[in-house]
Amino acid sequence: MNATQTFICQSDLINPLATMGLQMSCILVLSHIFHLVLKSIGHSGPIAQILAGLVLGPSGLSRISKIKEFFYQPSAYDYYSVIGFFFSIIFTFQLGLETDIPYTVRTIQTAATVAYCGILFSFVSGGIVSIFLYKHLEFIGSNYFVYGLFVIMILADTAPQGTARMAAELKIATSDAGRLAVSCSLINDLSCILLFCLIVSLNSGKGFGHGIVCLLITIGMIFIIKYLVKWFNRRNRNQKYLKNTEVFVILSLVIAPSIIIELMSFNSMVNCFLIGLMFPREGKSARTLLFKLSYSLHNFILPIYFGYIGLQFNAEYLGKVKNVVLVLIIVGLSVLGKICGTLAAYQYLKLPLNEGLVMGFLLNLKGHADLVLLGGISKLITWTLRSRDLLTITIVLNSVISGIGIAVFMRREEARLAHRYRFLEPQDTDQELRVLACVYGSRHLAATIAVIYALRGSKTAPIAPYLMHLIELSEKQKSLKSYHELEEDELNSEENYGGNDVLEINDAVDAFAVDNKILIHQLKAVSYFSTMYEDVCDGAEDLRVSIVLIPFHKHQRIDGKMESGKEGIRTTNQRILRHAPCSVGVIVSRGPAGVPGFTQILSGSVQHVACLFFGGSDDQEALACSKRMAAHPMVNLTIIRFVSMSSSLSAGSSNVEDDVYFTDFYNRYIRSGQIGYVEKHVRNGAESLGILREIGEMYSLFIVGKGKRGHSPMTTGMSDWEECPELGIVGDILASSEFNIGGSVLIIQQHRNTNV
Known part of the structure; x- marks a missing residue:
C-alpha cells in the first residue's frame, strides 16, 4: 500500500499526527451532535458521521484557509489513509468473528442470488456510466477496458461495515432481513475485491506469484492463530478474560499479514475476514476480543471511519452545472441499478418486495473499500484529479442518499420488520x-x-x-x-x-x-x-x-x-x-x-x-x-x-x-x-x-x-x-x-x- 510506505518514510511525524488527532476529536464530537439531532427523525449513526466529515472537510470548515492549513498537513492524506486501513482491518476481522456461520450456510443460496443480481444490474448501469464519463472527462493514455471495470466495481460494491452498522442502528440486525443484508453485502464486497485482485494480477508480471504467497500467508496465519488461541484458553483457565498482552499478540497476527498483503498491491480485507471467520468461537479468546473490540469499535473506530469518508467530499467540483448533472446521472444510475437488481432477485425468490426495496438501499451503502478501489485505479491508469473527485463525490452521495432512503422506508415497513415470532406455536420444528x-x-x-x-x-x-x-x-x-x-x-x-x-x-x-x-x-x-x-x-x-x-x-x-x-x-x-x-x-x-x-x-x-x-x-x-x-x-x-x-x-x-x-x-x-x-x-x-x-x-x-x-x-x-x-x-x-x-x-x- 503506497500510503503505508509513505507513512513509514516520513521525517516529520509529530505535526501531522497532532492535527490528525484533533481532527478525529472534532469528528467524534460533531458526529455525536448530528446523531442526537438526526436520531429523532429516524436517521442512523453512519449518516451523522459522514455529515460530520463533510462539515470538517474541504466542503465545510476547511474552506477557511487557516483551518485548512492546520487540518491538512502536506502528508495528512497518507496518515488518514493508514488510519482508515487499520480501522478497516479491525472491523473486517470482527465482522468475520461475529458472522453467524450456521445462518450463512443455510441462506447462502438466497444471499448469493440477491447479491449477484445487484452486481449484474450494477454492471449494466456501471457500463453506461463508464462510457458516459470516458467521453466527458480527460484521461491520459488510459486503458478504457480497465477503467470501465473499476467504475463498474465501485458502483456495484457494497460496504459490509456500513450495512452491518446501519442494520444495528435500525435494530434490524437480528431480523431475517438484517442478517440477509449483511450476508449479501459480504458476498458483494468480497467478490468485488477478488475481481480487483485479479485485475491487479493480470496487469503485473508478479501478480499471480504474489497472489499465491498471500493465500499461503492467510492459510498459515489461520492455523497459527487457531493453535495459539487454544493455548491462551488453557493458560487462562482460571481467569475471566485474556491479558492485554495476549490480546495485543492476537491482533498483531491479524495486522502483520494484512500489511504484507497490502505491500504486494493486494487488498487485505479478504484475509482479515477469513481469519475472523475461522477464529475459534468457544473460549476466553473470542469472548475477550468481542468485549474489547465492540465498545471501541462502535464508539470510536466507526465514527472516525465514516467521518473519513465524508472528508473526501470536495464540493468545489460541483461549482459548474455540467459537473452537477454528471454527478446526478452517476448517482441515479448507481442507486437505480442496485435497487432494480435487488427487486428482481426478490421477485424471483418470491420474497416481499417491500423488504426488497429496503434491502436495495442497504446494499447501496459505500465505504473504505471503494476508496481503496479509487487508489487501485491510479496505479493502472492515468487520470485527472477532476475524475477522482467525481467518483469520490459519487461514493459519498450514494451512502447519504441510501441512508435517507432507508430511514424513509423503514417508517413504512417498521411493522413488517418488527419482532415476528413472539411465541412457539406458529413455528415449525425446522425453523430457527x-x-x-x-x-x-x-x-x-x-x-x-x-x-x-x-x-x-x-x-x-x-x-x-x-x-x-x-x-x-x-x-x-x-x-x-x-x-x-x-x-x-x-x-x-x-x-x-x-x-x-x-x-x-x-x-x-x-x-x-x-x-x-x-x-x-x-x-x-x-x-x-x-x-x-x-x-x-x-x-x-x-x-x-x-x-x-x-x-x-x-x-x-x-x-x-x-x-x-x-x-x-x-x-x-x-x-x-x-x-x-x-x-x-x-x-x-x-x-x-x-x-x-x-x-x-x-x-x-x-x-x-x-x-x-x-x-x-x-x-x-x-x-x-x-x-x-x-x-x-x-x-x-x-x-x-x-x-x-x-x-x-x-x-x-x-x-x-x-x-x-x-x-x-x-x-x-x-x-x-x-x-x-x-x-x-x-x-x-x-x-x-x-x-x-x-x-x-x-x-x-x-x-x-x-x-x-x-x-x-x-x-x-x-x-x-x-x-x-x-x-x-x-x-x-x-x-x-x-x-x-x-x-x-x-x-x-x-x-x-x-x-x-
Whole structure:
C-alpha cells in the first residue's frame, strides 16, 4: 500500500499526527451532535458521521484557509489513509468473528442470488456510466477496458461495515432481513475485491506469484492463530478474560499479514475476514476480543471511519452545472441499478418486495473499500484529479442518499420488520428457534443449558440461543455506570457483580459448545432488581426471540425441600411474566436427592419427558415447546391429556380451539408414533392431583402451561394452598415443597397482546 510506505518514510511525524488527532476529536464530537439531532427523525449513526466529515472537510470548515492549513498537513492524506486501513482491518476481522456461520450456510443460496443480481444490474448501469464519463472527462493514455471495470466495481460494491452498522442502528440486525443484508453485502464486497485482485494480477508480471504467497500467508496465519488461541484458553483457565498482552499478540497476527498483503498491491480485507471467520468461537479468546473490540469499535473506530469518508467530499467540483448533472446521472444510475437488481432477485425468490426495496438501499451503502478501489485505479491508469473527485463525490452521495432512503422506508415497513415470532406455536420444528435464557448465578446454569439443548430438537434443526447473566447492582453503587466501566473496575471484585459465577458460567458454556457444537451467545445485565426486568424485555425485543427462559426463585435442597432465594429474583420473574414481548418459560430445577435428573441429557442419557395438557393457550404453547424436544434423539416424550368427565363443564369456544389444535397435533406427531400419548379422565382437582402424584417419579421433566386462573373442574381445589400463583395452578403444585416429585418442571406462558 503506497500510503503505508509513505507513512513509514516520513521525517516529520509529530505535526501531522497532532492535527490528525484533533481532527478525529472534532469528528467524534460533531458526529455525536448530528446523531442526537438526526436520531429523532429516524436517521442512523453512519449518516451523522459522514455529515460530520463533510462539515470538517474541504466542503465545510476547511474552506477557511487557516483551518485548512492546520487540518491538512502536506502528508495528512497518507496518515488518514493508514488510519482508515487499520480501522478497516479491525472491523473486517470482527465482522468475520461475529458472522453467524450456521445462518450463512443455510441462506447462502438466497444471499448469493440477491447479491449477484445487484452486481449484474450494477454492471449494466456501471457500463453506461463508464462510457458516459470516458467521453466527458480527460484521461491520459488510459486503458478504457480497465477503467470501465473499476467504475463498474465501485458502483456495484457494497460496504459490509456500513450495512452491518446501519442494520444495528435500525435494530434490524437480528431480523431475517438484517442478517440477509449483511450476508449479501459480504458476498458483494468480497467478490468485488477478488475481481480487483485479479485485475491487479493480470496487469503485473508478479501478480499471480504474489497472489499465491498471500493465500499461503492467510492459510498459515489461520492455523497459527487457531493453535495459539487454544493455548491462551488453557493458560487462562482460571481467569475471566485474556491479558492485554495476549490480546495485543492476537491482533498483531491479524495486522502483520494484512500489511504484507497490502505491500504486494493486494487488498487485505479478504484475509482479515477469513481469519475472523475461522477464529475459534468457544473460549476466553473470542469472548475477550468481542468485549474489547465492540465498545471501541462502535464508539470510536466507526465514527472516525465514516467521518473519513465524508472528508473526501470536495464540493468545489460541483461549482459548474455540467459537473452537477454528471454527478446526478452517476448517482441515479448507481442507486437505480442496485435497487432494480435487488427487486428482481426478490421477485424471483418470491420474497416481499417491500423488504426488497429496503434491502436495495442497504446494499447501496459505500465505504473504505471503494476508496481503496479509487487508489487501485491510479496505479493502472492515468487520470485527472477532476475524475477522482467525481467518483469520490459519487461514493459519498450514494451512502447519504441510501441512508435517507432507508430511514424513509423503514417508517413504512417498521411493522413488517418488527419482532415476528413472539411465541412457539406458529413455528415449525425446522425453523430457527431464537431463545433468551436468563440465569442469576451458576446454580441455575445446568438446568437452563439442559433445556436449551433439548429445545434444539434434531441435530439439523437451527437454534440461536442467548444466555443473559443477570447481576444485581450493589446498593453501594451510587450511580449506574456503563457496563464496560463496571467490567474494568468493579466487576473484577469476586464479591460483587457476578464474582466466581462469571468464571463458572463461561467455563460451562465453553464446554457445552465443544461437546455439542452449539454456540451460546453470552450477555450480561447489571442493574437493580427493580429495573432488571427491563433489561430482559429489551434484550428479548432486540434479539427477536420467541421464548425467554427464567429460573425459579426457589432451589431444591438435598432433602428435596424447596428453599427460597432472594426476594428480588421472584419480583423480577413476576415482572418478566407481565411485560415480556414473547412467551416465557419458568424452569423449576428438581430431582431425586436434590440433583435435577433432566440435566443428565447433557451426558447423553435418554430422558423421559411428559407434557401435561389441561387446555388453553398456555397449554397449546407447551405442546409447541414439547414437539421441538420430541425431535431430540435423547428425549422420549409423552403427552398426558386430562379430560373432564364433569357434565357441568361448558363447551366454550376455548374448548373448541383446544380440540382443533390437539387434533392437528395428534395427527401430525402422535399417530406417527413420534410422541407417546396417554389420556386421563378426571372429575375434579383431587383426581388430577392423585394422577400427578402417581406419575411424579416417572419423568425427569414436566412441561405444563401456566393457564389462566379459571374454574375448571379438573383443577378445582388445587389452588387452596397456592404458594406461587405466578406459576399457575398446576405449575405451583409441581413446584411446591409439599409435592415432592423426581423431575424438573418447565412452566410455559404464551405471549399475549396485552399484559397479564
